[in-house]
Amino acid sequence: MRDLKNLIILTALIIFSAWFAQNNSQLPDVAFYSIVIGIPIFYLVRILLSKRVKHKKLVTHKLNFWSAKRTTQITLDLDLDTTFELLQELPTNMEKISLVDSDKTNSSLLFLTKANWLTWGSNVYINLESVNSGQTNVIIHIVAFQLYNWGENEKILEQIKFALDSKLMV
Amino acid sequence: MNIVIDLDVVMAQKKMSLNELSEKVGISNVNLSILKQNKAKAIRFSTLEAICEALNCQPGDIIKYE
Numbered sequence: 001m002r003d004l005k006n007l008i009i010l011t012a013l014i015i016f017s018a019w020f021a022q023n024n025s026q027l028p029d030v031a032f033y034s035i036v037i038g039i040p041i042f043y044l045v046r047i048l049l050s051k052r053v054k055h056k057k058l059v060t061h062k063l064n065f066w067s068a069k070r071t072t073q074i075t076l077d078l079d080l081d082t083t084f085e086l087l088q089e090l091p092t093n094m095e096k097i098s099l100v101d102s103d104k105t106n107s108s109l110l111f112l113t114k115a116n117w118l119t120w121g122s123n124v125y126i127n128l129e130s131v132n133s134g135q136t137n138v139i140i141h142i143v144a145f146q147l148y149n150w151g152e153n154e155k156i157l158e159q160i161k162f163a164l165d166s167k168l169m170v
Numbered sequence: 171m172n173i174v175i176d177l178d179v180v181m182a183q184k185k186m187s188l189n190e191l192s193e194k195v196g197i198s199n200v201n202l203s204i205l206k207q208n209k210a211k212a213i214r215f216s217t218l219e220a221i222c223e224a225l226n227c228q229p230g231d232i233i234k235y236e
Binding site: 086170 | 198
């Protein structure tokens, strides 16, 4: 759904850019190219950024005003490796989330939530930190690529907490 | 006094590995590992039944109150 939506929008942007180029050739070069090339490139970069866990710092940074963020921390009574594996199995307990990238050396995972016609879907970045006595801190960043989030992030967070709880019921 | 899971003891007695038990019971290695480490919040009757069947033991051999 998300890929289809991205494809439709990218095609629409290219068509719009081509149409704009045909009808506005008298515009100054800078303005012309920033519209014709800039918009589709910005959109492509946005898609690429959203699917790589290594861009987490850029995307979840507090000064990135282009994304609505929600961050929370949960402590689990499990060691780091078990927690990492448990989180990799999370999509089996949640319908609307899929694992797209995981990095065991940095103990971080990236999930994407499904897009629909009302939302782009969110990125869910999870970082793990080992604490004393075999406990692990699970730091969850939910990032929606829109200026304001209409409560979707909170809903996803509740679903993740519920799914984690369910995973501990064997 | 706590509920203690003695799954590793029974597994050692029956000489069964975690992978083997996981395949027989039909739950993931991670879930079994959580159970073995005594970190599970609850255990389903269906899981308990499957473990007892796979290890040919009684629930009391796996779960203890001490």
